Structures are given as structure tokens and as C-alpha cells.
Amino acid sequence: MQKTIFITGATSGIGYACAWQMAANEHRLILTGRRADRLEKLKAELQSKFNSEILVLPFDVTNLKAVTQAIESIPEAFSDIDILINNAGLAVGLNKIHEGVIDDWERMIDTNLKGLLYVTRLISPKMVARKQGHIINIGSIAGKETYVNGNVYCATKFGVDALTKSMRIDLVEYGIKVTQIAPGAVETEFSNVRFKGDDARADKVYDGFEPLRPEDIADAIYYCINLPSHVTINDLTIMPTAQAAASLIYRQ
Ligand code: NDP
Ligand code: 8X3
Numbered sequence: 584m585q586k587t588i589f590i591t592g593a594t595s596g597i598g599y600a601c602a603w604q605m606a607a608n609e610h611r612l613i614l615t616g617r618r619a620d621r622l623e624k625l626k627a628e629l630q631s632k633f634n635s636e637i638l639v640l641p642f643d644v645t646n647l648k649a650v651t652q653a654i655e656s657i658p659e660a661f662s663d664i665d666i667l668i669n670n671a672g673l674a675v676g677l678n679k680i681h682e683g684v685i686d687d688w689e690r691m692i693d694t695n696l697k698g699l700l701y702v703t704r705l706i707s708p709k710m711v712a713r714k715q716g717h718i719i720n721i722g723s724i725a726g727k728e729t730y731v732n733g734n735v736y737c738a739t740k741f742g743v744d745a746l747t748k749s750m751r752i753d754l755v756e757y758g759i760k761v762t763q764i765a766p767g768a769v770e771t772e773f774s775n776v777r778f779k780g781d782d783a784r785a786d787k788v789y790d791g792f793e794p795l796r797p798e799d800i801a802d803a804i805y806y807c808i809n810l811p812s813h814v815t816i817n818d819l820t821i822m823p824t825a826q827a828a829a830s831l832i833y834r835q
Contacts, residue, residue, distance in 0.1 A: 586808070589613040589664045591644060591702055592671030594621040596771025597721060600797035601668055604805050606635035613661055615640045615653070616671065636660070644671050644698025645690075654705040663713065666808055667706050669699045670721045674736040674777040688735045695739035699746070707750075711757045718754075719804055720747045722765040724820060730830040740765075751817065760815040762807050767822035768832065769795040791834030792825035 588605050592598035594616035602614050606629040614622055619641035626637045638661050642653040672695045676687035703718065710716025725733055726740030744763060751761040774785035800821065807816045825833045 585610055586665040587611045587613070587661055587663055588666040588668065588808075589615070589702075589706060590668045590670060591615050591698070593625065594618045596773060597766075597769060597797045597800045598668070598670040599625065600801040601670065601804055602629065604798070604801040606633045606637070608805070609634050611636045611661060613638045613640060613657065613664070615642060615644075617641060617643050644702060645693040647701050650698075650701045651705060654702070662709070664706055664709065665715065666717045666719065667703065667710075668719045668721070668804065669702060670719075671698055672721060672739075674725075674773065675779070677732045677777060679732055680734050683735065691735050691739050695736075696742050696746075699743065703750070707754070707759070710759050711754070714758050716754075716757075717760040717762065717808055718750060719762045719764060719807065720750075721800075722747065722763045724765055724767045724822065724826075724829045726763075726765055727820065728829040733829070747818070758812075762816050763818045764800060764804060764807070765818065765820045766795055766800055767820075767826040767829070769797055769800060771797050792832055793823060795821065795823050 588610050590598050590601050590612065593602045593614035598616070602612060602625060605612055612635060614625060614637060616622055622639035622641055626639050629635055629637055638657065640653040642649040644650060673691065675690050676684050678684060699720065707718065720743050722743040723740040725737045726744040729737045747761055747763040754761060768789065770789045774788045775782055778784045803819055803821055807819070810816065827833070
């Protein structure tokens with residue numbers, strides 16, 4: 584059955600892979616992110632290949648006014664959102680707590696927590712009214728275990744873990760599913776962003792082992808959204824086989 588799926592952070596990485604996976608299966612998509620040019624290119628590519636209706640909404644999840652305007656602009660045909668994938672997020676910097684850069688901290692908290700909250704607050708009421716829906720939050724292994732210098736990024740992902748559990752409790756009486764997907768290392772633009780464009784340093788993160796691909800996460804999400812209505816995956820931790828813990832990767 585065709586579903587309407589709202590994906591934050593569809594311009595790159597996991598969200599981009601989800602867009603391809605869901606479009607290939609002919610779902611109706613609302614694709615979002617800040618980079619409007621990438622969204623338009625993605626829409627054109629997907630529509631040329633698949634029979635999927637696509638709406639793109641460029642906005643910054645940290646800007647409540649922009650989030651509100653974008654979501655309020657959704658036309659009727661796309662307005663019954665069945666699935667919200669709260670994926671937009673980032674790590675910025677990797678410093679000891681006493682050397683942390685306050686602006687990096689603000690960006691992570693504003694994006695990973697407040698952005699996820701803004702989008703959820705604006706989309707979930709209609710799910711409640713319709714008594715159906717599925718919210719998928721992209722957490723992280725960093726929301727299960729801390730690691731050296733991970734401090735504030737880990738705190739935001741521990742926060743996503745807590746919010747996922749809380750949302751499930753608040754929404755259970757409306758039949759809304761809430762799932763957290765918590766990946767280990769996935770090769771995306773994540774490390775390029777964390778290291779502020781130092782691509783050589785970013786590449787080293789994935790040296791000597793086979794990381795997850797964004798498509799692996801999209802496959803898992805696709806599995807979660809296709810279960811019968813009485814079955815919910817609450818929490819799925821997905822790791823590269825070579826990664827045993829947040830800070831233990833076996834490299835060869
Ligand atoms: P990417 O950097 O490849 O993608 C991040 C996406 O988030 C982009 O589409 C970006 O779009 C969007 N985004 C970032 N900031 C904002 C913002 N302020 N407003 C709107 N969109 C924003 O990284 P990943 O695909 O790896 O990251 C996706 C999620 O997965 C994140 O929540 C991350 O924490 C999580 N994760 C990643 C792991 C990894 O190893 N890669 C492991 C575990 C979890 P744009 O720049 O166009 O706005
Ligand atoms: C991204 C994975 O281990 O760099 O959430 O925190 S990690």
C-alpha cells in the first residue's frame with residue numbers, strides 16, 4: 584500500500600538512501616534538508632526512474648519559523664503523513680569537554696534534539712487525529728554508549744533514545760508506532776561534517792574495515808515500516824560486523 588513518508592535530511596547519507604529505497608517502492612515522499620539544489624536534483628532523478636510523487640521542502644530544522652512555514656505549506660495530497668523519519672542530524676567537533684567549542688555544542692543540540700522535536704511537534708498531531716502513524720528516530724550507538732570526546736554528540740543521541748521511549752509511551756493510545764534505529768559507523772558525509780571539511784581526517788574513520796552503507800540502514804527502516812500493524816520494532820542497533828562497541832573497531 585502506498586504511504587506518505589516525510590524524511591528529514593534527505594540530501595545526503597542515510598536520508599538520501601531512504602529516499603531512493605522508498606521511491607523505488609512507489610511511496611509518496613516529502614524530502615527535506617537545507618540544500619535546496621540537492622533536493623531538486625534528487626526529485627528529478629527519482630521521478631525519472633520511479634512512479635513516486637515527490638514534494639521537496641528546503642528548510643533548516645533548527646529554525647522553528649522555517650519548520651512551521653514548511654510544514655504548513657504541505658498541499659492536501661501530501662498532508663496525511665503515515666511515516667516520519669527523523670534523520671537530520673550531525674556531530675560537530677571531537678573535543679574533550681574542557682576544550683569544547685560552544686558553537687559546536689549549540690549546533691548539535693539545536694539540530695539533533697530541538698530540530699527533531701520541532702518537526703515531531705508539528706507532524707504528530709495529525710497522526711494522533713488519524714489514529715495512525717509511525718515515527719522513526721535515527722539515534723546512534725553514541726546514544727547507547729559514550730566514547731572519548733563524544734560528550735555532547737553522545738548526550739544528544741542519549742536524548743534521542745529517551746525521547747523515542749517517551750514518544751512511544753505518549754502515543755501508544757493512538758496506535759502510533761515509534762521506532763529508534765541506532766547505527767554504528769555508516770560511511771556518509773557524517774565525518775566530513777564532524778571534522779569541518781577535513782576530508783582526509785574523515786576518510787581515516789573508515790580505514791581498515793567495512794563500514795555500514797547508508798543503504799543498509801534504509802533496508803532496515805524499510806523492514807520496520809512494512810511489518811503488520813500489530814508489530815513494532817522499538818529499537819534496532821545496527822553495527823558493522825567489525826565494530827563491537829562505540830569505540831572498538833577491528834581494523835586490518
Ligand atoms: P550526512 O551528513 O550524510 O547527512 C546528514 C543530513 O542531515 C543531511 O541531509 C543534512 O542536510 C541534514 N541536516 C543536517 N543539519 C540540518 C539542519 N540544520 N536542517 C536540516 N537538515 C539538516 O550524515 P548521516 O546520513 O550519517 O546522518 C544522518 C543521521 O544518522 C544523523 O542523525 C546522524 O547523527 C545519524 N547517525 C549517523 C551515523 C554515521 O556513522 N554516519 C551513525 C549513527 C547515527 P543539509 O546539509 O542539506 O541540511
Ligand atoms: C555516529 C557514530 O560512533 O561516530 O553516530 O558516534 S559515532
